[in-house]
Amino acid sequence: MTRLLNAEHLRASYRTPDGREVTAVDDVSVYIDEGEVLGVAGESGCGKTTLGSIISLTARPPLYVDSGTLEIDGKVQDLGGNRQVERTWRGSIVSFLPQGAMNAVSPTMRVRDLVYDVVRAHDGSIKKDEALDRARDRLTSLGLPARALDAYPHQLSGGMKQRTVTIISTLLNPRLLIADEPTSALDVSSQKALCDMLLEMLEKRIIYGVVFVTHDLPVLREVANRIAVMYAGKIVEIGGAAELTERPRHPYSAALLGSVLSPEPRYRRIRVAGIPGAPPNLANPPAGCRFHPRCGVSYPECHTEEPPHVGDELRFSKCFWAQKHPGEAVPLQKVTSDDINAGDITADGYVHGENEPEDATTTTVAEVSA
Amino acid sequence: MTTLLEAKDITKTFGHGKHIVEAVKSVSFALEENEVVTIVGESGSGKSTVARMVLGLLPITSGTMTFRGNDVTHVKGKERTAYWREVQAVFQDPFASFNQFFTVRRLLNRSLRLLDEQVGADRMEESLGHVGLRPADVLDRHPHQLSGGQRQRIMIARALMLHPKMLVADEATSMLDASLRVNILNVLHGLRDEVGLTVLFITHDIGQACYLADRILVMEHGIMVEQGKTDDVIFNPQHEYTQRLLSDVPKLHEGADTDWSSEGVPQPVLER
Numbered sequence: 001m002t003r004l005l006n007a008e009h010l011r012a013s014y015r016t017p018d019g020r021e022v023t024a025v026d027d028v029s030v031y032i033d034e035g036e037v038l039g040v041a042g043e044s045g046c047g048k049t050t051l052g053s054i055i056s057l058t059a060r061p062p063l064y065v066d067s068g069t070l071e072i073d074g075k076v077q078d079l080g081g082n083r084q085v086e087r088t089w090r091g092s093i094v095s096f097l098p099q100g101a102m103n104a105v106s107p108t109m110r111v112r113d114l115v116y117d118v119v120r121a122h123d124g125s126i127k128k129d130e131a132l133d134r135a136r137d138r139l140t141s142l143g144l145p146a147r148a149l150d151a152y153p154h155q156l157s158g159g160m161k162q163r164t165v166t167i168i169s170t171l172l173n174p175r176l177l178i179a180d181e182p183t184s185a186l187d188v189s190s191q192k193a194l195c196d197m198l199l200e201m202l203e204k205r206i207i208y209g210v211v212f213v214t215h216d217l218p219v220l221r222e223v224a225n226r227i228a229v230m231y232a233g234k235i236v237e238i239g240g241a242a243e244l245t246e247r248p249r250h251p252y253s254a255a256l257l258g259s260v261l262s263p264e265p266r267y268r269r270i271r272v273a274g275i276p277g278a279p280p281n282l283a284n285p286p287a288g289c290r291f292h293p294r295c296g297v298s299y300p301e302c303h304t305e306e307p308p309h310v311g312d313e314l315r316f317s318k319c320f321w322a323q324k325h326p327g328e329a330v331p332l333q334k335v336t337s338d339d340i341n342a343g344d345i346t347a348d349g350y351v352h353g354e355n356e357p358e359d360a361t362t363t364t365v366a367e368v369s370a
Numbered sequence: 371m372t373t374l375l376e377a378k379d380i381t382k383t384f385g386h387g388k389h390i391v392e393a394v395k396s397v398s399f400a401l402e403e404n405e406v407v408t409i410v411g412e413s414g415s416g417k418s419t420v421a422r423m424v425l426g427l428l429p430i431t432s433g434t435m436t437f438r439g440n441d442v443t444h445v446k447g448k449e450r451t452a453y454w455r456e457v458q459a460v461f462q463d464p465f466a467s468f469n470q471f472f473t474v475r476r477l478l479n480r481s482l483r484l485l486d487e488q489v490g491a492d493r494m495e496e497s498l499g500h501v502g503l504r505p506a507d508v509l510d511r512h513p514h515q516l517s518g519g520q521r522q523r524i525m526i527a528r529a530l531m532l533h534p535k536m537l538v539a540d541e542a543t544s545m546l547d548a549s550l551r552v553n554i555l556n557v558l559h560g561l562r563d564e565v566g567l568t569v570l571f572i573t574h575d576i577g578q579a580c581y582l583a584d585r586i587l588v589m590e591h592g593i594m595v596e597q598g599k600t601d602d603v604i605f606n607p608q609h610e611y612t613q614r615l616l617s618d619v620p621k622l623h624e625g626a627d628t629d630w631s632s633e634g635v636p637q638p639v640l641e642r
Binding site: 043044157158159186187188189190191192195215216217218219221222245246255256257259260261262263264265267268271272273274275278 | 412413414517518519547548549550551552553555556559574575576577578579580581600601604605614615616618619620621622623
C-alpha cells in the first residue's frame with residue numbers, strides 16, 4: 001500500500017487577543033494509506049474538528065498551527081508558524097467538507113451556480129458548460145439524478161443535499177477528502193446512502209483517501225478502515241475499525257462504545273450509564289492522563305504521569321491500563337454500563353487482569369447478550 | 371392503564387389547490403398514562419408535524435384529538451394555556467432554545483408565569499433535581515457556560531416545573547453526543563418511573579427508540595405504517611419500511627465480514 005498522507009506532530013492552538021491560549025490539538029500524528037478511510041471519533045470539544053481543519057489546510061485565526069508537517073504524495077508541507085500554503089493545495093489536493101455544509105448552499109442560487117463558482121475559483125479559464133458537464137457526469141456516475149444541479153437547495157432533501165455538496169467538494173479530484181460530521185444531521189437511511197457513496201468514490205478513484213470525523217462510532221464501524229479516538233486534543237487510541245470496536249484498549253474508547261445504543265435485544269434489559277462528567281477545559285487540562293478524572297480503571301500514576309504509548313504505529317493505546325494488561329480489551333462495563341438485571345447473570349465474559357478485584361455482580365455486556 | 375391522549379384520524383395538509391401537501395395522513399394513536407411512546411421515521415415522514423399538532427402549535431386539518439376525555443382538537447386561548455400546563459415540550463436544538471442574555475434562573479422564572487408565584491421557587495429546585503442538576507451550580511449561569519447536555523436537561527427541567535402529565539420530546543437528543551444522549555434518555559426513563567410522566571419521544575434513531583420506548587409508532591410519508599410494543603416492532607417488524615429502517619442502522623458488531631480485522635488474534639464473540 002502506498003502512503004497517501006503523513007501528518008506528523010501537529011500542534012495547534014486557539015489564541016485570543018487578550019493573550020490566552022488553548023491548545024486544541026496537541027502533538028497528533030496520523031497517516032492514511034491510499035484507498036483508506038480513517039475515522040476520527042470523540043466527544044464534542046475533543047479537537048476532532050480542529051484536527052480536520054489543520055489537515056485540510058483551512059486553519060484560520062483564532063486558530064494557529066504551531067508546528068507540524070504534512071506529507072502528501074511525497075510533497076512535504078511545513079505548517080508551523082506563518083508559512084504560506086500554496087493555494088493549489090486546497091480543493092485540489094486536500095478538500096474539506098465542513099460540518100453542516102449542506103446548509104451552506106445559498107438559498108437564492110441554484111446548485112449549478114455553486115458548481116461553477118467552485119470550479120472557476122481554481123481554474124479561471126474554464127467554461128461554464130464544461131464545469132457543469134463535469135458535475136453532471138460525476139452525479140450520474142454516482143447514481144444521483146443530474147436534475148439536482150438545476151434545483152434550489154430547498155427542493156432537495158437533506159440526504160440529497162449532503163450527497164450533492166460532497167460531490168461538489170470532490171469535483172477538483174482531490175487526493176484526500178476531510179469530511180467533518182457529514183452524517184450527523186441525517187437520518188439513518190440517508191447516512192447509509194452517503195457512506196455508500198463515499199466508498200464508491202474511493203473505489204472509482206475519484207478520491208484516494210477520506211478522513212471521516214464524527215462522534216458516531218457505529219457509522220465509523222461500517223465506513224472506516226481504521227479509527228482514531230481523540231480525547232482532549234490527543235489521539236488516545238488507534239486501531240482497525242473492527243479491532244477497536246470489538247476490543248478497545250483505551251478506557252475512553254470503551255466508554256464511548258459503551259454509550260452507543262443499537263436496536264439489539266440486550267438494550268431492552270440493560271441501563272447504559274454514559275460517561276460521567278465532561279471533557280476537560282483545554283485551557284487547563286488535568287495533569288497526567290487527561291482522561292483520569294472520568295476513568296473507571298485509573299491507577300495512581302495516571303494522575304501525575306503522562307501515559308505510555310502501548311503498541312506500534314498501527315495499533316496503539318496511550319494508557320497505563322493497556323500497559324499493565326497487554327493484549328486485553330478494556331471491560332466495557334467497568335467504565336460505563338450498569339446492568340439492571342444483575343441478578344440474572346453471574347458469569348464473567350471478558351478476561352480480567354489478575355490484580356483486579358473479583359466482583360460477582362459485575363457482568364460484561366457480552367454476557368448480558370448471551 | 372388509562373388513556374391520556376387519543377388521536378383519531380388526524381390529518382395535516384399544507385398549501386392549497388395544486389400545491390397541496392398531505393404531511394400527515396389520517397393518523398390514529400393513543401398514549402396511555404405512564405408510558406414512553408416513540409415515533410420513528412426518516413426525515414420528512416411527518417413525525418414532527420404530529421408532535422406539533424399534539425402540542426397545539428399547528429392547527430389540525432381534520433380528525434379529532436382528546437386529552438383525558440376532553441376534546442382538544444382546536445383548543446384556543448385560555449383553554450390552550452391550561453392544556454400547556456398538562457402537556458409540555460422539549461425541542462431539538464438546546465443551543466437555539468435559550469435566550470443567551472438570560473441566566474438560567476430568569477429563564478425558568480419566565481415559565482412559571484403559567485403558575486402561581488408561590489410554588490415557583492420550590493418547583494425550580496425540585497425539577498432541577500429530577501434531571502440531576504444541582505440548582506447552585508446552574509441557576510446563576512448563562513447558557514454559554516453550560517454544555518449541550520446540561521442545556522437540554524435544563525429544558526426538560528423547565529417543562530417539568532409545571533408538573534405536566536405529558537412531555538413531548540421532539541428529536542431532543544439528536545444534537546448531542548452519544549454519551550450525553552444516554553444521560554438524557556435515562557432522565558426521561560427515570561421520570562416515567564418516578565413521576566409517572568407520559569413521554570412522546572420523536573426520533574429517527576431506532577437504537578434510541580429501542581432503549582427507551584415501551585411502544586413504538588413507525589411513520590413513513592405521513593402514514594403510520596406500524597405500531598406496537600417495542601419488542602414486537604423491533605425484533606419482529608411486519609412492515610417493509612420498518613425492516614428497511616432497521617437494516618440501515620449501522621451496527622457496531624457485525625461479525626467478521628472485514629478481512630483486515632484479524633491479525634491472528636482470536637476475536638471474542640460479542641453477540642449472536
